[in-house]
Amino acid sequence: MTDMTMIEAIRTALGRALQDDADVVLFGEDVGIDGGVFRATDGLIQRFGAARVRDTPLSETVIAGMAVGAAAHGLKPVAEIQFMGFLYPAIDQLANHAARLRNRTRGRLSCPMVLRAPYGGGIKAPEHHSESMEAMLAHIPGLRVVIPSTPARAYGLLLAAIRNPDPVVFLEPKRLYRALSEPVSDDGLALPIGEAVLEREGGDVTLVSWGAMLMETRAATDMLASEGIEAELIDLSSLKPIDRETVRTSVEKTGRCVIIHEAPLTAGLGAEISADLAEHCLTSLLAPIYRVAGYDTVMPYPRLEDHYMPSAVRILRAVHNVMEFE
């Protein structure tokens, strides 16, 4: 076990996948000698060579579409889009091709590719570098969408994504790249996609979150504990499919739920979780389900960014509201 940050865990998982499987190739903008703008691929071109760690021309459409073709013809491409704001041209390939190839050929061709992209705000990046549009991707039938919130989960989920026989979008909360470290074992073990992580047990209220928002949510649970409110904390980890059972089971126990995400409120994934709980857990609910989310605004430039990001204070306010509901 070595202490790793999330970026180190991602780099370690990529190295492990390249080591274990000759069909794995990495490509994207600046992933080679530069090691990626966040250094996720640092050193990999030296270890595995320029044929397997490739700098592409600056073409998001080709990065995604070439991954589709390469995956269908026997490689396991792990393609990188440099920032989520530049992922939109790739959506055509994801929605029209990657997600459909198995279905439309009735299994004759498949698309075992991973598209990695850093997402989210909080690092004072220029405009178009801080978006959280995971709900757009989670709406596409045939995809899987994964977001880790710790170094160890990043390692295990990325290996799972690469080994998955179908396309996976792997979104990396870039605010967490270097924000925390923990012991991670490079044991080659994958974590299951589609299973939420119950991080903390508690009987009073269920908090559901993912990605970088876990930072604020974890802080909020500590503050709540000091007030005598025991929150149960779920890291959803997988946005598609959603582990509905784990969320339902928790809410059946606590009777209260607050969902926290950085992405805009309207038609965000909090709405899906809330609707699922309304359908399946109505009689257990003691209070309305609350969402603490980004506003339905364009992501502000860095000087106003902190005002957009859901804060621990907003989470506490929402929890107090559901606790006091009668």
Place this chain on the structure above:
Amino acid sequence: MSDPLAFLDADGRRLRDLPDFASDGETLKALYAAMVRTRSFDTKAISLQRTGRLGTYASSLGQEAISVGVVGAMQDADVFLPSFREHGGQLWRGVTLEELFLYWGGDERGNDFAGPRQDFPVCIPVASQFPHAAGVALAMQQKGERGVAVAVGGDGATSKGDFYESLNVVGTWQLPAVFVINNNEWAISVPRKEQTRARRLADKAVAAGIPGEQVDGNDVIAVREATTRALSRARAGKGGTLIECLSYRLGDHTTADDASRYRDEAEVSLHWKREPLTRLRNHLVEAHGWSKENEEALLRSCGDEIDAAAEAYLATEAESPGAMFAHLYASPPREISAQAEEFGDD
């Protein structure tokens, strides 16, 4: 600027010495038979659509020489990535008539080719097959295969970023790929001259640093010869080629289109004089003793085969509705199995 590569004129007269493969009568008869078969399929498909027994269908009338010429030069280990107008190529590669009818009749099983298992199904979103071809070529290069990825798109496709970006990476990485443009002069209602100010679509290869060649797309010998050379270059590790095939869309864009809204019948009539079947038939008659009996026998056998395939397609029951859930993922997530269960298909 050189003239488009051509060996036969519109009447089938030799313009120059034929390439080696074209001195063999049997090879030319096979190409001719494939084009006749494609046109017969086209006729049948349109008639089925007009009588409510097939979905919206994109005719390849007049462009048979492109598809057949291109794939005629390919090897089994190559991969074909067609647009939605390359039925002739798919048939030559071993996709069955019944599979094509199934696909155009709205049944995904039509893409589960028994024959060319690595070939891609047709690509409906224009030009988005070119990045796939780059990816297939990358996989071939990476795995040390000697195959080549061959993608075909229309003239309209050359206006899209997908096309330019893919051509660019093919050039940059010297990928074993051949991009073919079926320039049939029309992208639905927009004529070629309103698509781009480029003098030749083949010139778009210049920006990617790869060869671009214009050929008479109604001359199957020229198409096959140009493709053969491009495939050899790719197999020799010399990278990709862009081939622009000049042809004409004699039919509507699809069965849902009415081309009389935007183009003159006189223009269509003019192009009927240059269509690809007549010239090769004239050449076969003149050089290889193709007889009226040969012609009639070919038409009859194509007709019989296509009628039988159509009957088989029409007799094929739709899949069980549960199929829409079954093939989405290798292992369906619980969300999907739960919806399949709720749907309650047996």
